[in-house]
Amino acid sequence: MSRAIPAVILGASGYVGGELLRLVAVHPDFELRAAVSDSAAGQTVGALFGHLAAALPDHEFVAHADWLGLIEPGSELALFSAAPHGASAAMLADALAACAQKSVDVHVVDASADFRFAEQAAWESIYGTTHGAPGLLGEFTCALPEHADEIDTPHVGHPGCFATASTLATVPLIASGLTGPEVFIAGITGSTGSGKKPVAGTHHPERNSNLYAYKPLAHRHAPEVATLTEAASGRTTGVHFVPHSGPFARGIHVTVQAKSTSVVSASQLRAVYEDAYAGAPFVHIVDGTPRIKNVVASNHCHIGVATDGDSIVVMAAIDNLVKGAAGGAMQWMNRLWRLPETTGLDMPAPGWT
Ligand SMILES: NC(=O)c1ccc[n+]([C@@H]2O[C@H](COP(=O)([O-])OP(=O)(O)OC[C@H]3O[C@@H](n4cnc5c(N)ncnc54)[C@H](OP(=O)(O)O)[C@@H]3O)[C@@H](O)[C@H]2O)c1
Numbered sequence: 001m002s003r004a005i006p007a008v009i010l011g012a013s014g015y016v017g018g019e020l021l022r023l024v025a026v027h028p029d030f031e032l033r034a035a036v037s038d039s040a041a042g043q044t045v046g047a048l049f050g051h052l053a054a055a056l057p058d059h060e061f062v063a064h065a066d067w068l069g070l071i072e073p074g075s076e077l078a079l080f081s082a083a084p085h086g087a088s089a090a091m092l093a094d095a096l097a098a099c100a101q102k103s104v105d106v107h108v109v110d111a112s113a114d115f116r117f118a119e120q121a122a123w124e125s126i127y128g129t130t131h132g133a134p135g136l137l138g139e140f141t142c143a144l145p146e147h148a149d150e151i152d153t154p155h156v157g158h159p160g161c162f163a164t165a166s167t168l169a170t171v172p173l174i175a176s177g178l179t180g181p182e183v184f185i186a187g188i189t190g191s192t193g194s195g196k197k198p199v200a201g202t203h204h205p206e207r208n209s210n211l212y213a214y215k216p217l218a219h220r221h222a223p224e225v226a227t228l229t230e231a232a233s234g235r236t237t238g239v240h241f242v243p244h245s246g247p248f249a250r251g252i253h254v255t256v257q258a259k260s261t262s263v264v265s266a267s268q269l270r271a272v273y274e275d276a277y278a279g280a281p282f283v284h285i286v287d288g289t290p291r292i293k294n295v296v297a298s299n300h301c302h303i304g305v306a307t308d309g310d311s312i313v314v315m316a317a318i319d320n321l322v323k324g325a326a327g328g329a330m331q332w333m334n335r336l337w338r339l340p341e342t343t344g345l346d347m348p349a350p351g352w353t
Contacts, residue, residue, distance in 0.1 A: 005076045005337060006033035008067060010091055011083035013037035015192045016111050018049050019326035020080050025055035027330070027344035029337070030078050034067040035059055041066075068095065073102040078333050081110040082326070084195075088112035089132030096136065107336035108140075108155040109329040115140035115157025116224055126220045145331050145341060146280045147171055147232035156332040159228055161324025162187050162243060165254045166225045167232070168283060168301050169316040172276035175233035178269070179258040179312060182238040185225070187254040188246040190292075193320045201245065208247050216242040250353075251292030252320045260310040269305045269312060277303075281342050282323065282331070290317035298349035299327035319349075 007024050011017045012035035024032050035045055035056075041063035046053025048061070062070065071077055079095060081088045088110055099106040117123040120134040131137075141148065142157040144167055159167060166185050173179055188211070194202040201207075201214070222241040229237040246253075270285055277283040283301045286294075290302035296319045306313040318324050327345055334343045 002028040003337075003339075004031045005029055005078050006031055006071065007078040007080065008034045008036060008071070010036045010064070010079070010081040010088070010095075012061060013040040013048060013196075014082055015196050015321055016082035016325040018052070019321045020082055020111075020329065021045060021049065021052055021056060023326055023330050023344055025052065029339055029343060030333070032056060032059060033077075034062045034070050036064055036067045037061040038064050064091070068098045071099070071102060071104055073104070075104055077104050077106040078337065079106055079108045080329055080333065081108065081112060083112055085113035085127060086129055086132065089114035089136065091132075093133035093136055106154075107333065109158060109332045109336070110140070110156070111158045111160075111325045111329050113157075113160060113220075113224075115155070116142045116159060116163075117227065118142075122223075126223055143228065143231065144168065144328070145335060146277065146283055147228070154336070156329075156336065158325065158329050158332065159224060160221065161193055161252055161318070161320035162189065162219075162221045162241075162254070163224045163228060164324045164328055165252045165301065165316045165318045166221075166239075166241070166256065167228045168318075169254055169256045169303060169314045170225065170229045170237065170239075171232045172273050173256070173258060173312065173314055174229055174235050174237050175276070176272045177235075178260050178264055178272070180261065181236045182240065182258065184257045185239060185241045185254055186244065187241065187252060188244040189252045189320055190246055190248045190250040192250045193252070207245060210247050211244060213242050213244045219243050248292070250319055250321055251296045251317065252324060253290070253292055253315065253317045256314040256316075258312045260307070260312050263309050264307050264312065266305055266307045269307055269314075273303055273305060273314075282345070290315050292317045292319075293349070293351060293353060295319055295323070295349050296353050297322060298347060299323045299331065299345040300349065
């Protein structure tokens with residue numbers, strides 16, 4: 001029997017918000033109550049997102065100031081945020097205060113970076129601005145569902161796209177003790193990773209048929225990957241990360257390299273990953289090398305390994321908007337509401353995109 005838990009999406013007019021709308025539209029237990037957007041308020045979902053017109057024919061975007069009026073006292077609420085970091089925390093603080101006043105039973109999953117660090121000072125030093133709701137940090141856990149059996153907070157801060165692919169690749173390796181603490185990661189992301197607002201670096205003539213690194217060894221996702229890996233593996237981790245912009249719209253591919261403390265075979269390494277993800281429905285250890293086309297538009301992660309003597313390579317591919325954001329958020333929301341983790345998420349990748 002389905003539950004019809006009301007769902008609200010903040011930042012619903014963006015790329016991640018659009019993916020959350022697509023996932024909620026077919027979810028058997030969440031029912032869209034409000035797609036929140038100031039820029040698109042009053043427009044139908046189909047007017048902004050033509051691909052969702054048939055799936056959500058009766059829904060109009062609701063302005064940020066108006067959505068709380070749609071939530072009934074004493075009801076349940078699955079609240080997703082796909083707002084930008086820096087804005088999300090304050091929006092969620094207002095929402096949670098209003099929900100408390102109305103005795104609404106609410107779980108939040110925030111796709112932004114605002115709840116990725118437990119300490120306000122750590123977040124502010126990396127994001128260079130004042131945190132919007134430091135009093136709420138203790139109510140959010142930041143982790144991947146694959147690395148946290150149970151959490152003791154009502155809400156979750158999703159790790160983000162590069163960190164999802166990287167951390168799924170690093171945690172079994174670091175936890176195994178096969179290497180020292182240092183990992184070297186090169187990652188390539190599609191252009192949807194930068195959001196819908198056009199900027200010079202994501203403009204089609206710049207991005208198409210092009211490939212370039214940005215912020216090498218200085219990207220803010222490196223400390224996020226280190227923090228997540230340390231929490232999940234119990235071991236100190238040094239992350240050396242070089243992100244790249246790729247000439248495709250969606251998908252992330254990361255290559256993790258490390259030196260083993262002894263000679264290790266590919267089959268030994270593969271067994272480590274198979275063991276680590278034996279109970280993880282969305283993580284698959286593949287033969288050969290993972291390809292983004294096999295995961296794009298799905299919540300799956302493909303991992304491949306290779307070794308040569310004491311050299312180790314682990315590759316991971318995900319969809320940045322699904323497993324790296326909206327799908328990962330839905331996976332957590334399922335768990336927060338004690339629904340099977342895979343609910344509404346078990347579609348395969350289309351393969352030809
Ligand atoms: N894109 C990815 O691959 C990805 C992956 C993981 C995590 N994330 C995170 O997910 C969030 C959404 O990413 P996105 O790529 O979907 O971004 P986006 O396309 O730029 O959309 C963000 C949406 O947030 C809304 N918004 C609300 N308050 C805002 C404010 N103060 N300033 C600007 N916009 C505001 C905007 O809608 P209205 O103006 O209509 O209200 C906008 O459409 C971000 O925090 C991002 O870091 C993104």
